[in-house]
Each structure stands twice: as structure tokens, then as C-alpha cells.
Amino acid sequence: MIKSTQYFWRDDALPFVELRRVVDGRAVCSERHSHDTFSIGTVNGGYSTYWNRGRTHETQAGAVVILNPEDVHGCNPVKGADWRYDMLFVDPEWILDLQIEIDADAAGKFAGFSDTLSHNPRLYDGLSDLADILINQDIDVLGKETAMVSFFGDLHVQLDRRGVLDGGIGSVNDRKMIRVGxxxxxxxxxxxxxxxxxxxxGYSRSYLVRAFxxxxxxxxxxxxINCRVQKARHALKRGERIVDVALDCGFADQAHFQRVFKRLMATTPRHYAMAHVA
Structure with a gap:
């Protein structure tokens, strides 16, 4: 386990899940970005601001943050506040398989959730327990996968689902911007x-930028740029060299890649690549 203000946990036997644990988040700041995973996390101490779907929230200990794949968001500490959190990143295809197992009528596409923030103590405790189970070296793969299925099976019925990710989009303009994305x-x-x-x-350049x-x-x-960083994240998890990842993902050089990765992921490529692996 890396002795740091934050670290990442991964296990080759459970390639569909990753855990980020931040034990001192006062300096863990990132620009708005998105993930191609479903992300859900607990705020374990302190305060932070959380922006998602056009709204800004202030979170504190006991809150659960919920992010559908490709939800652009920002989450940063309140100045001077001690901020600690766990965040799980889960392959939406793995969750979709579970959704279909639970509900045979489920659509063949990951059903996103309408909630972006919850203060449900049962949900918070369940997610906290799951994070502790995943990083516990005394628990084998069966125990960890069982805990994953149990938690996300409950999540499927606890949170409101909003169907396919663009199901709530109404205007023609919004639908066009989804297609551009x-x-x-x-x-x-x-x-x-x-x-x-x-x-x-079918818009002018200036109107497109504003609408997007x-x-x-x-x-x-x-x-x-965020898409390129997400591609880089997966390459780093596979153990590819940082310099090769930088060039393969379209960055001018390794230094440019490192600066951009740090801005969006609030950690360096090397730190991210050196995850604690069970």
C-alpha cells in the first residue's frame, strides 16, 4: 500500500472495479472531467463542493456521491477543511449484466441513476463496508465479488433509475449535443x-461551443482532452510505460501529458500507475 494522502486499489481478478481512497484531500483538486465508468463514493470526513448536471452541492461526512458514466463533474475540498473520501469506479457493462439478472425486462443498455447525491445512512454504510472489504488482503476474490454483487444488487432497487443515459434529455439542441459528444x-x-x-x-462554430x-x-x-486522459488511465492500469501512453493518447510529450493528467485526475500518472494491487 502506498503511503500517501491517496492511493488506488486494483485486482487483476476483479478487472471491473477500482477503488480510490483519499485520506487527506485538502490538496486533491481537479478540473471538471468525466469517467467512462459508473462512479460512486462516500465522503468520510470534512467538506467539499460537488458540481454535477449543472448544480453545485456542498458535501460532508455521511454523503454518497453518484456519477453515471460520462457525467461531467467537479468535486473539490472546501478551503481549510479536512476532506476524506472513497470512490469506486465500476465497469458499466458489469453493472448492466447484474441489472439484467435482477430485472429480466431491463433494457440492453446500462440504466443510469437519477440521483447525484444521497444521505441515506444504509447506502453510506454499505458502500463503506464494500470499500473496506475490497482493500482487505485477508478476504479472497470470492468474498470480494460476493460483496460487489450484494451491494450493487441492493443499489439497483434503492436508487431511482432514469433509463438510458440520454433518456431525460428533451430538447433537440440537447440531443444534438449528445450526438456531438x-x-x-x-x-x-x-x-x-x-x-x-x-x-x-448543423450549427455555427460559436453557437456549437456555447451549446456544447x-x-x-x-x-x-x-x-x-478528457477522453484522451480516460484512454491513458486504462493504458496505465495495463502497465504500459508513461512515455508510450503519452504519445499514443495524442499528447505532445510526456511533460504535457503529466500536466494534463494531474489537472483532471488530481494525481500524477506515476502515482496512478503504482496502485496497490491485491
Whole structure:
């Protein structure tokens, strides 16, 4: 286990889940970003600000933060406050399989959750227990996977689901911005021009930038950079060299990659790669 203000836990036998534990988050700050995983975490101490889906919340100990895949968000400590938290990142395909097991009528696409923040003590205690089980070296893979299935099975019935991730989007403008986001995610490792994105939506460049930022909470360029960082995150987990990851993910050099990764992930590529593995 890395002796630090934060560390990451992973296990090759459970490739669908990752845990980030922050024991002193006063300096753990990141810009708005998103993950391609379903993310859920507990605030274990102190205070933080949490921005998601256009709203800012203040969280404190006992809160559960909920993030659907690709939810652009920001979560940073309140100045001077001691902030501690656990965050689980779970493959949405793994959760989808569980959703289908529980509900045979479930759609063939991950059903996102309408909640972004919960103060349910049962949910908080269950997630805290799950995090402790995952990092416990005395518990084998069967015990950890059983705990995962138990918790996320309960989650499926405790939280309100909102169907497919764009199910709550109403306006034509919003739907177009979702499609532009999907286009960026599909082509982020290529050279994309603003003219090209504007043509996808049928808007002018200036209107596209404004509409995209309103819908996603960041500009198209920031969204593309976030996609590259998420690709880099997976490559680092596979043990690829940082310099190779930097170039393969479209960054000018290793130094540029390290600066961007730190801004979005609130940790360095090396620290992230050196996760404690069970």
C-alpha cells in the first residue's frame, strides 16, 4: 500500500472495479472531467463542493456521491477543511449484466441513476463496508465479488433509475449535443476540427461551443482532452510505460501529458500507475 494522502486499489481478478481512497484531500483538486465508468463514493470526513448536471452541492461526512458514466463533474475540498473520501469506479457493462439478472425486462443498455447525491445512512454504510472489504488482503476474490454483487444488487432497487443515459434529455439542441459528444468519444484519437463538429450539429462554430458547454459543462476541446486522459488511465492500469501512453493518447510529450493528467485526475500518472494491487 502506498503511503500517501491517496492511493488506488486494483485486482487483476476483479478487472471491473477500482477503488480510490483519499485520506487527506485538502490538496486533491481537479478540473471538471468525466469517467467512462459508473462512479460512486462516500465522503468520510470534512467538506467539499460537488458540481454535477449543472448544480453545485456542498458535501460532508455521511454523503454518497453518484456519477453515471460520462457525467461531467467537479468535486473539490472546501478551503481549510479536512476532506476524506472513497470512490469506486465500476465497469458499466458489469453493472448492466447484474441489472439484467435482477430485472429480466431491463433494457440492453446500462440504466443510469437519477440521483447525484444521497444521505441515506444504509447506502453510506454499505458502500463503506464494500470499500473496506475490497482493500482487505485477508478476504479472497470470492468474498470480494460476493460483496460487489450484494451491494450493487441492493443499489439497483434503492436508487431511482432514469433509463438510458440520454433518456431525460428533451430538447433537440440537447440531443444534438449528445450526438456531438458521442462523435468526440468515437474519434478523440484523431484530428478533429471545430468546423467538423459544427457540421455534425448543423450549427455555427460559436453557437456549437456555447451549446456544447451548456449541455456538457465543458468545451468540445476540454471534452476531447478528457477522453484522451480516460484512454491513458486504462493504458496505465495495463502497465504500459508513461512515455508510450503519452504519445499514443495524442499528447505532445510526456511533460504535457503529466500536466494534463494531474489537472483532471488530481494525481500524477506515476502515482496512478503504482496502485496497490491485491
Amino acid at each position: 458521442e462523435y468526440i468519444r468515437a474519434h478523440f484519437d484523431e484530428t478533429i476540427s471545430l468546423d467538423e463538429l459544427a457540421r455534425q450539429a 458547454k451548456k449541455a456538457h459543462g465543458m468545451t468540445p476541446y476540454a471534452y476531447l
